[in-house]
Amino acid sequence: MKHPLTQIFGHMVAVVVIGVLVFNQTVFAEGLKLGDLCRVKGQESNTLQGLGLVVGLRGTGDSDALPTSRALARMMQLMGGPMATDRMGNLDLSDVADAKNVAMVFVNARIPPAGAQSGDMLDVTVNAISAKSLDGGTLMLTPLLGPRSDNPTVYAMAQGRLAVSRDGPATTASIQGGAKMEASVPAVFQKDGKLTLVLERDFASFDTAQRVEDEINNLSSLTLSDSLARSSGNSIGGVKSSRTWAKAIDQLHIEVGIPEVYRDNPIKFISFLLGTTIQINSHSNRVVINEKDGVVVIGRDVEIAPVLVTHRNLRIDAGGGGGFTQVSDKSDVPSNAKLKSLADALNALDVPTDDLIAIIKTLKRKGDLYGEVVFQ
Structure with a gap:
């Protein structure tokens, strides 16, 4: 008696999709x-970065952080604030040691591939170092340097009120158009x-x-x-x-x-x-898997060796001739089966996409899948 899978496979005509299943063409005909x-x-994007201070927090700033206290005292001194000094002339940090509404942050801005000109406004990303939350804070004027530490050039100045995403962590915020380019960066x-x-x-x-x-x-x-x-x-x-x-x-x-x-x-x-x-060759021997979205893209030239697949209550024998046959002891296999055919057969049996992905992983690990498997 023939296996039910053999009967189903014999009557299959249309291409069936598991989850979102796409099959490549062998060649891009029109190029x-x-x-x-x-x-x-x-034409690459570049990153500007700097260290800045965020003020106006609601008691969620850095606690007992000496670097933050030093930076705050230095900024207040540069802005003309009356700051006490010790006998050696160093700033007395006791005046700002109890500040709870201040946080030291990393500031980043991305220069687009086309470059940026002086006066352009770039979006800014701000990440806390030790603060619990940046919600409600404002970034003080912060110089942004290039990605190389040996280049002290200030390319942009960033400042502005922070916007914390509702879906993201409270320790990451952004400022739309928060950085003004001070120097041109040509591409x-x-x-x-x-x-x-x-x-x-x-x-x-x-x-x-x-x-x-x-x-x-x-x-x-x-x-x-x-x-x-x-x-x-x-x-x-x-x-x-x-x-x-x-x-x-x-x-x-x-x-x-x-x-x-x-x-x-x-x-x-x-x-x-x-x-x-x-005119280029397509990746017809490639399998691309996106487990998060349940997408499996199978190239039409991907083959599998003659194997017996046992999964849950299924028992599938991938034999010769490019199709699936009943379990047999024949050793003379004329050709390998296509992975596409296996996917079609599994779909006819309402096998979930997760199970198809598990089978593909096992076949690749065993060395019985002839093609490249890419996970996204």
Whole structure:
């Protein structure tokens, strides 16, 4: 007698989804724009940071914290406040030792990938060091430095009333537009007449990097002038040269020379370059799992070895021929089964997504799943 799963599998025609189950195509037929695959190096976000004081708390500030007392006394002195000193000329901290409405905090601001100009206003994130809550507090004027401790340049000044999220911890707050840029931070994207393309992590591979290099070096089908070809050292427009215009450095980076005709207008060249269509292989041998949201994305080329899966009250034999067969002692298996078929069969039996994820984990751990498994 045939196993019920075999009968169900034999009558299955449509693709069935477990939770949210998606199957990849083998190739991006129309290709992707280069700008969707990579970014230009230099277009990264940067972080400014500093140490500041929050005042106006409701008794939830730092308690018995000497650094906070020193910072508060120093700030009051700089603002012209009458502060006592000892015989050595040091500030007497006894005047501010009992302050409970003050907290020392870390202050961060993020510069967008396009950079920031003097006068721009950035959002600020404030995190307490030892205070119990920042609710109701106000950040005093705080200088923000670059991420490198050896660079003392003040890039921005932050201040303002704190907003504590209702869903987040009371020790983290934000100030919308709380930091004013005092110095410009340009996004430098070229150096010595060259720019570097950085592939997104999801597309980074030696194959993709080589495809990008080849595509850029074979732009003869696009509208480029002979002078561009001569300056780039590439075979474009019928001009031959032994130099390479684009060169893949590794699986992430491709270095591209800016043609002479675009040296005075590199933005136009970058716009043209990032609009170029690239044909790449899809990740059809990859499984992506998001356990939190119950999403399983299975590439159509992911295979599993002939195995017997026993889970709860299920007993499934993944045999040859790309499908599922009844348990047998046959050792001559013509081909491996597809993981997609296993997912279809499990879905037909109303197996929950959590159980499918558990089976995939076990198959990968055992070495019987032929493909990459990515957890998000």
